[in-house]
Amino acid sequence: MGDRLTLPEWNALASQADDTVPLLETALLIARDEYPDLDADLYDTLVQSHAEHLRHEIGTIEPWPLKMAAINRHLFDELGYTGNHDEYYDPRNSYLNQVFERRLGNPVSLAMVQMEVAHRLGVPLDGVSFPGHFLVRLPVDDGLLVMDPFNGGRPLGVDELRERAKPHLGGDVPDDAALLHILNPASPRAILVRTLRNLHGVYAEREEWDRAARSADRVLKLTPDQPDALRDRGLAYLKMDYKAGAQRDLARYLHLSPEANDAPAMREQLVELNAVRTSRMH
Structure with a gap:
């Protein structure tokens, strides 16, 4: 038996450096608020099995984009992870245990699944706090490969990225420098805060004020x-x-x-x- 997955303590997270906040463990900690009997090891083992299934194939591929295409094919085509287009605001889309169980999620949670599997295979996939929908990015020889986890990991070209950003920039089309700034990698802390802010929005809309308060309180545990x-x-x-x-x-x-x-x-x-x-x- 391997080591059991230890979830962090809420009160210890604020003092950790942004990039050392453990993404999977803290995402499961968020889920444990709603699902107190959650077995973190089960999901850690599941992620590991996704990675192990791909390990030999990934090892035989050289270019990063082709490695990533294989990961996406396994997650989205073979295992059936997909964006929940029908019930986008279902809170279960933000709770990682439910995403693993139902294979349904929102852009942030699906990006976390992608990133966790990619990292275990040595593929340097980062999240991007893009306005609107969360995205992921992979360094390639001549720049960045940007993908949409909500839509099967589909690659996005520069023109589409500019169009997607435009409504959030007062209608202005971002130039190269502005677009690169928007595409900066998101730290684990920023990704987790975005998850919690999504949950707060869903619960406030539903007038579930105890859960809305809890979601905001958890943001404050990460960013006092x-x-x-x-x-x-x-x-x-x-x-x-x-x-x-x-x-x-x-x-x-x-x-x-x-x-x-x-x-x-x-x-x-x-x-x-x-x-x-x-x-x-x-």
């Missing part, structure tokens, strides 16, 4: 004092009638982001909270 997460947790606490927590988070948010677009609305919210607490004290 992240302003948006403080605001999000504070507003979720407010919906849960946890006024002291809401007051603390919204005050901290305003301290960190006094010029934010929603700062006036948050100040108003805080004034109301303070008034309620003052009236209770009299």
Whole structure:
């Protein structure tokens, strides 16, 4: 028997360097919030079996893009991992145990499966926090191979990348330098925060405020004092009638982001909270 997969402690993650935060283990830690009986070893073994199935074939291939094509073929064509186009906002698409079980995910979770298998085979695949849909990138001789994990690992050309970025840049088409900047590798911490922000968005939309608060709280475990997460947790606490927590988070948010677009609305919210607490004290 190999070593059992040890999941990290939430309170230890903030002090770790961005690139040393363990991606698979922390993604499973996020999933354990919702699935407390989750067996992390099961999924570690599954990833390893995906990699082992490919090891001989990958070893006989020289160019990175062809190695990656073999990995994609196995994951997406043979094993059936696919983007959940029908229920994009199903929270299960963000929980890695469910992605492994159902072979269905969103762009970030499918990228994590791709990256984890690729890394075990020595293929340097990185995630990209592209606006809109998360992507993956592989260094090749003359630049980068960029792929879409949500659509079977399909390679994306420069023109399509520019078009995809345009709506998120106020309609401007990014030049080469801007596009390269957007295509910078995402650290494990950034990938995990994006996962949690997706979950927060889904749960806030569903008005499941305890889960929305938990998702924002987990962002703060990874990136303490992240302003948006403080605001999000504070507003979720407010919906849960946890006024002291809401007051603390919204005050901290305003301290960190006094010029934010929603700062006036948050100040108003805080004034109301303070008034309620003052009236209770009299």
